[in-house]
Amino acid sequence: MAEADRRTIAEGNISGIELMRAAGSAITAEILARYPCPLAHILCGPGNNGGDGYVVARLLAQAGVPVKIWASAPPRESSDAAIAAAEAEAIAAPLAELSVEPGALVVDALYGAGLSKPLGSLEEAAFAKLHDAGAIIVAVDLPSGVSGDSGAVLGAAPTATLTVTFARKKPAHLLLPGKVLCGEVVVADIGIPDQIVEGLNVACFENDVRLWGAQFPKAAVDAHKYRRGHVGVFSAGPSATGAARLSAMAAARAGAGAVTLLSPANALAINAAHLTSIILRRSDGLPEAVEFLEARKPDALVYGPGLGPHPETGRFAVHLLNAARGLVGHIVLDADGLTASAPFAAELFAAAREKDASSLVLTPHEGEFGRLFPAIAADKSLSKLEKSRKAAAEANAIVLYKGADTVVAAPDGRASISTNGTPLLATAGSGDVLSGIVAALLAQKMPPFEAASAAVWLHAEAARRFGPGLIAEDLPMALLPALRALDAQLA
Numbered sequence: 001m002a003e004a005d006r007r008t009i010a011e012g013n014i015s016g017i018e019l020m021r022a023a024g025s026a027i028t029a030e031i032l033a034r035y036p037c038p039l040a041h042i043l044c045g046p047g048n049n050g051g052d053g054y055v056v057a058r059l060l061a062q063a064g065v066p067v068k069i070w071a072s073a074p075p076r077e078s079s080d081a082a083i084a085a086a087e088a089e090a091i092a093a094p095l096a097e098l099s100v101e102p103g104a105l106v107v108d109a110l111y112g113a114g115l116s117k118p119l120g121s122l123e124e125a126a127f128a129k130l131h132d133a134g135a136i137i138v139a140v141d142l143p144s145g146v147s148g149d150s151g152a153v154l155g156a157a158p159t160a161t162l163t164v165t166f167a168r169k170k171p172a173h174l175l176l177p178g179k180v181l182c183g184e185v186v187v188a189d190i191g192i193p194d195q196i197v198e199g200l201n202v203a204c205f206e207n208d209v210r211l212w213g214a215q216f217p218k219a220a221v222d223a224h225k226y227r228r229g230h231v232g233v234f235s236a237g238p239s240a241t242g243a244a245r246l247s248a249m250a251a252a253r254a255g256a257g258a259v260t261l262l263s264p265a266n267a268l269a270i271n272a273a274h275l276t277s278i279i280l281r282r283s284d285g286l287p288e289a290v291e292f293l294e295a296r297k298p299d300a301l302v303y304g305p306g307l308g309p310h311p312e313t314g315r316f317a318v319h320l321l322n323a324a325r326g327l328v329g330h331i332v333l334d335a336d337g338l339t340a341s342a343p344f345a346a347e348l349f350a351a352a353r354e355k356d357a358s359s360l361v362l363t364p365h366e367g368e369f370g371r372l373f374p375a376i377a378a379d380k381s382l383s384k385l386e387k388s389r390k391a392a393a394e395a396n397a398i399v400l401y402k403g404a405d406t407v408v409a410a411p412d413g414r415a416s417i418s419t420n421g422t423p424l425l426a427t428a429g430s431g432d433v434l435s436g437i438v439a440a441l442l443a444q445k446m447p448p449f450e451a452a453s454a455a456v457w458l459h460a461e462a463a464r465r466f467g468p469g470l471i472a473e474d475l476p477m478a479l480l481p482a483l484r485a486l487d488a489q490l491a
């Protein structure tokens with residue numbers, strides 16, 4: 001965003017101090033609209049974030065709210081922040097002497113996008129006082145101490161009730177732990193033109209309909225079941241067939257025209273007892289699987305749910321990727337398919353780079369990610385966003401890294417971060433449903449990055465609409481209201 005600010009100023013649209021005044025004005029409006037303010041404490045740092053704080057101090061005072069300013073350091077000489085501090089016409093007290101009454105309203109304008117090193121004991125002690133006082137904290141741009149790019153806490157950071165940021169959300173507003181520390185996030189328009197933000201070629205997006213809606217499949221009037229996409233899902237043996245059926249049902253509900261469950265002979269009867277519209281086909285090993293691929297040319301496969309973390313599962317994944325070359329557009333590798341592939345990761349990733357290879361979508365949760373990408377997972381300097389991107393580049397695959405802040409990353413560096421996740425999805429089998437939705441959207445010709453992002457969004461949306469008591473069996477059906485609402489929105 002600093003670059004967006006610089007370009008906005010350079011193009012003569014608006015000066016730095018005007019941007020700062022607009023930022024301060026937006027924050028003040030949010031505060032006055034939400035909170036009764038008998039008194040406000042403004043914590044100001046030495047940079048532009050502090051400058052925004054001085055503007056807020058001036059505007060709140062003009063609105064009749066008494067203010068106290070606590071500064072960690074004076075503004076840099078002749079900076080915009082120095083102008084804003086002068087305009088505030090108030091004497092700042094040292095942050096070390098901070099004292100606030102219980103339930104006080106506090107504006108945190110210590111550090112924002114310019115945070116360059118971990119916060120120290122001065123800020124940590126101040127945040128502890130705010131915590132003890134039960135203060136309502138309004139953060140300017142970011143809670144101070146949260147790194148804008150990663151959402152990580154550098155040294156210390158307060159827990160804000162509200163964060164007001166400018167022009168666009170940053171990764172820190174979406175990734176844990178930053179996402180939680182921000183509280184509610186409001187994005188204020190301070191006059192940075194959209195063309196300038198878009199011209200920055202930003203590759204990280206909030207995962208919402210604007211990102212992938214244009215590519216979301218619409219059923220054609222002349223739709224034929226196989227033209228709506230054919231998904232194949234591999235089932236485990238008789239003791240673990242449920243996971244694949246969840247995936248298959250989800251693929252069907254997410255719009256695949258046909259879904260085939262590939263079942264070992266000894267599990268055919270049990271699968272048959274639970275299936276009606278899903279096609280059942282015997283597949284006891286690679287030759288039978290290849291026969292299916294050659295005969296039916298499915299558009300997408302799901303491999304992994306319920307299969308067991310044995311080495312044979314991993315070896316089969318590599319063979320499948322090689323055998324599917326030129327026959328199958330996409331393979332979603334999930335669950336045990338990921339864990340079991342870990343010893344064969346190099347072969348798997350090499351196969352994904354072969355000419356005509358199926359596009360690969362990997363859907364790990366944290367444990368599976370660590371097994372498949374141990375070096376990347378162990379690098380503590382990397383955020384979840386950076387880890388996902390590195391993994392996508394290494395595997396030449398879409399990496400859908402699950403969690404409360406699910407990231408979808410593409411080998412070309414694009415990434416989306418989920419903001420509609422819900423703890424309701426922390427239920428056994430919910431991941432199997434997600435892999436089925438991804439496969440269905442891929443089979444309907446949605447490009448892989450958009451398909452994976454849309455699947456993450458739909459999965460969460462379905463769970464939210466369903467509400468408490470949700471189990472994985474409910475999810476395929478719970479997709480319907482979410483799909484209906486999406487359809488109306490995209491119409």
Ligand SMILES: NC(=O)C1=CN([C@@H]2O[C@H](COP(=O)(O)OP(=O)(O)OC[C@H]3O[C@@H](n4cnc5c(N)ncnc54)[C@H](O)[C@@H]3O)[C@@H](O)[C@H]2O)[C@@H](O)CC1
Binds near residue numbers: 020045051115
């Ligand atoms: N024109 C602009 O550039 C605009 C910027 N805005 C605000 O400007 C902020 C970014 O401003 P800056 O780039 O000045 O950055 P900050 O104000 O976040 O911090 C920079 C200052 O803090 C010091 N600093 C950084 N980390 C520190 C640490 N851990 N301990 C002690 N000192 C530390 C730096 O040396 C520098 O003096 C945004 O977050 C936003 O609030 C808004 O006013 C909108 C317009």
Ligand SMILES: [K+]
Binds near residue numbers: 108111112142143
């Ligand atoms: K801040």
